[in-house]
Amino acid sequence: MKNQVNIVNKKAKFEYEFIRTEIGGIVLMGSEVKSIRDGKISLSESFCTFINGELYLRNANITEIPTNYTHKSTQDRKILLKRRELTKLQKELIKGLTIVPYRVFLNEKGLIKVEIALARGKKLHDKRESIKTRDVEREISRGSAYLKI
Secondary structure, three states: OOOOOEEEOHHHHHHEEEEEEEEEEEOOOHHHHHHHHOOOEEOOOOEEEEEOOEEEEEOOEEOOOOOOOOOOOOOOEEEEOOHHHHHHHHHHHHOOOEEEEEEEEEOOOOOEEEEEEEEEEOOHHHHHHHHHHHHHHHHHHHHHHHHHO
């Protein structure tokens, strides 16, 4: 199966410093799967939270497709991880870190997976440094393109 879906939360990479990432499954309805395969998902305002010891994805906007069985666009969706990984993440949250959904993609088997990151919020000077390095890399790539011609 062709790997077509790769939705990335670019805002998360700018706002947070990633410490560790985990890949897990996500519980979806049929209409949600169809929407995600069409690329109609937004992770920009989403976050992860623990409810009764289980990890849930909140505020992920999956556009509704008109079918007989529709879904709510921003409902909570359960993230499937092993119990051992969940307890590690819960312990890290006590230290002041947060869990951010970074990417939604199709794996080799055609299943929809979500990559979550244990992250720490960046300070203002860190964000400025990120902007500066991004601009320098852009200028280098533009300069190298002109040198090749």
